[in-house]
Amino acid sequence: MIGRRAAGLPLGRDLSARFLPWLLAPMAALLALALVAVGTVDRAIDRWAAALGxxxxxxxxxxxxxxxxxxxxxxxxxxxxxxxxxxxxxxxxxxxxxxxxxxxxxxxxxxxxxxxxxxxxxxxxxxxxxxxxxxxxxxxxxxxxxxxxxxPGDWVERLARIGRAVQAGAVGLGVLFALAAALAVVFAVKTALAIHRDTIDILHVMGAPDDYVARQFAMQGLRVGLIGGAAGSIVAALLVTGAGAALPDTTAPLLPRLDPGPIGWGGLVLVTPALAVAAALVARITVIRRLRAMP
Structure with a gap:
């Protein structure tokens, strides 16, 4: 068996690992903005119902x-x-x-x-x-x-239905952004596996199990996901803050107001750890399945 202090794979030197955070960052930003849209519409519907119901x-x-x-x-x-x-x-x-x-x-x-x-x-x-x-x-x-x-109850209900449709669209876009991020991680992992195929074969000869290799890819995915997610969340937070400062301050219940609420603000905070964990899991699963399929 390989020792605990054995050298790992040089995954951080690959071009795919260098560019992957910048592929994940815009997807994280768009996912966070989709959650902000969901939260803003949800708060607007509650405001309409409370003010006019x-x-x-x-x-x-x-x-x-x-x-x-x-x-x-x-x-x-x-x-x-x-x-x-x-x-x-x-x-x-x-x-x-x-x-x-x-x-x-x-x-x-x-x-x-x-x-x-x-x-x-x-x-x-x-x-x-x-x-x-x-x-x-x-x-x-x-x-x-x-x-x-x-x-106004009838047309408030119609506004609420439109808002729910907007929320469904934002959730759908968020799912697409998440799938795109997962595909980017899969592509990067497969590329890294091809680059390090000889090194992985040597590790197998030395007695390293597939789990050892998969764990290194998972840690690399976690690191890349944290970097990309943090960058995207910061960009999204800046956009939301700028939009909130640009929009006029109004208390009228029917006028548009940027109010993400717990869903939106929680999305901005949780996108980074969620993306990092998802990237680690996708990387690990991809490596395990790929290694088992190798001759």
């Missing part, structure tokens, strides 16, 4: 008298709404706030002028039983001619 808005057609005074239809409507057990909170939307909503579409000057705007009332709702929302909508329409009640 129990909300509704009543729209009253713009009054014919554009004097910007109090809408005379508002007080009877609020009196009706206060008697509704389904409604927890009532908030008439000030005209200035309505102007701010339409300003990005029609321009600040037109929005601040004599533009006829609907009267809006925001509501917070209690959990509704089947049919209660339809009955409430009908009573609102009967109280004020032309009034309509809109609940």
């Amino acid at each position: 129990d909300s509704a808005t009543i729209w009253l057609p713009a009054p014919e008298d554009v004097d910007h005074g109090p809408d005379p239809r508002l007080m009877p409507l609020i009196a009706q709404l206060e008697a509704e057990p389904l409604i927890r909170e009532i908030r008439p939307v000030p005209r200035a706030e309505a102007q701010a909503l339409v300003a990005p579409w029609v321009g600040a000057e037109l929005a601040a002028g004599d533009l006829p705007l609907p009267t809006l009332v925001d509501l917070r709702l209690a959990p509704a039983q089947p049919g209660e929302m339809a009955a409430l909508t009908e009573r609102v329409a009967q109280t004020v001619d032309g009034a309509r009640l809109e609940q």
